[in-house]
Amino acid sequence: MPIHLPQLTRRDFLKRAALAGVAAVLAPNAFAKTSDEDMLAFFSDTHIAADPAEIARHVNVADHLAAAVRDFAAWPVSPAAVIVNGDLALKEGLPGDYATFGKLIDPVRALAPIHLSLGNHDERQNFWSAFPADAAKTAEAALQRQASVFATARANWFLLDSLEATNISEGELGSAQLAWLTAELAARPAKPAVVVVHHNPATSTQKASLKDVDAFLEVLASHRQVKACVFGHTHDWHVETHASGVHLINLPPTGYVFKDGRPSGWVRATLTDDSAEFELRSLDRTHPEHGQIKKLAWRTA
Numbered sequence: 001m002p003i004h005l006p007q008l009t010r011r012d013f014l015k016r017a018a019l020a021g022v023a024a025v026l027a028p029n030a031f032a033k034t035s036d037e038d039m040l041a042f043f044s045d046t047h048i049a050a051d052p053a054e055i056a057r058h059v060n061v062a063d064h065l066a067a068a069v070r071d072f073a074a075w076p077v078s079p080a081a082v083i084v085n086g087d088l089a090l091k092e093g094l095p096g097d098y099a100t101f102g103k104l105i106d107p108v109r110a111l112a113p114i115h116l117s118l119g120n121h122d123e124r125q126n127f128w129s130a131f132p133a134d135a136a137k138t139a140e141a142a143l144q145r146q147a148s149v150f151a152t153a154r155a156n157w158f159l160l161d162s163l164e165a166t167n168i169s170e171g172e173l174g175s176a177q178l179a180w181l182t183a184e185l186a187a188r189p190a191k192p193a194v195v196v197v198h199h200n201p202a203t204s205t206q207k208a209s210l211k212d213v214d215a216f217l218e219v220l221a222s223h224r225q226v227k228a229c230v231f232g233h234t235h236d237w238h239v240e241t242h243a244s245g246v247h248l249i250n251l252p253p254t255g256y257v258f259k260d261g262r263p264s265g266w267v268r269a270t271l272t273d274d275s276a277e278f279e280l281r282s283l284d285r286t287h288p289e290h291g292q293i294k295k296l297a298w299r300t301a
């Protein structure tokens with residue numbers, strides 16, 4: 001069974017914050033919040049370097065993540081879970097990158113269970129060394145990927161690992177992981193499923209960066225409980241629906257964008273039994289897409 005680091009208690013968080021020498025970013029009432037079992041929060045493409053002063057493509061990436069964490073922490077309720085969908089590290093997944101990322105993300109751990117996945121700018125062994133308690137313990141040790149499944153009230157969440165080679169843009173799931181996904185889906189036929197992966201499948205605006213995209217989309221399309229696929233990598237907030245009826249949700253980066261004018265930020269999702277809403281929380285409150293809510297009806301079983 002996958003093992004994920006449980007939520008920190010208030011006391012543990014304050015102890016860790018004190019040890020790390022970081023200013024507490026949480027309001028005193030943050031721990032008094034109720035949890036919304038139908039809400040999830042997504043961060044992606046944080047691109048954190050060891051040095052918190054690192055500027056990447058004109059952006060202080062640590063400041064961006066800290067701002068996203070503050071906005072998340074100020075939300076009136078806390079989510080059932082938080083997913084950080086890959087490219088946690090700046091470029092090569094160095095140990096120091098993960099040390100700084102860990103400090104920046106700690107306030108989130110205090111508010112909700114967190115699930116970390118990997119992108120092409122991560123390094124799997126360094127990640128596992130930095131976050132041993134977050135390492136996905138898949139049933140098949142042979143998989144050796146950060147792949148796992150967890151359940152919330154209204155959906156099963158399948159987290160995949162498309163990191164093929166560090167600092168090479170394209171990714172691949174591989175036949176072993178696709179077989180694992182197929183088996184895990186088959187074991188959970190009834191509840192809606194959302195599949196989360198770093199690399200993008202083909203959309204109307206971007207060509208696929210996942211080498212085995214056809215086999216992947218076939219697995220999604222043929223399992224009727226799969227309702228949506230959430231991904232990052234393109235640094236470009238965008239939502240559309242695949243011909244199969246599976247919704248494709250391209251997360252924004254918390255770090256830098258590739259195209260001027262695109263938003264950085266995080267995404268808040270709220271599920272019902274037959275639909276979901278995905279809301280963009282832009283770091284720039286004046287961005288025209290800030291607060292944009294995409295309402296997505298689930299395809300029928």
Ligand SMILES: [Zn+2]
Binds near residue numbers: 047087119121234
């Ligand atoms: Zn990225």
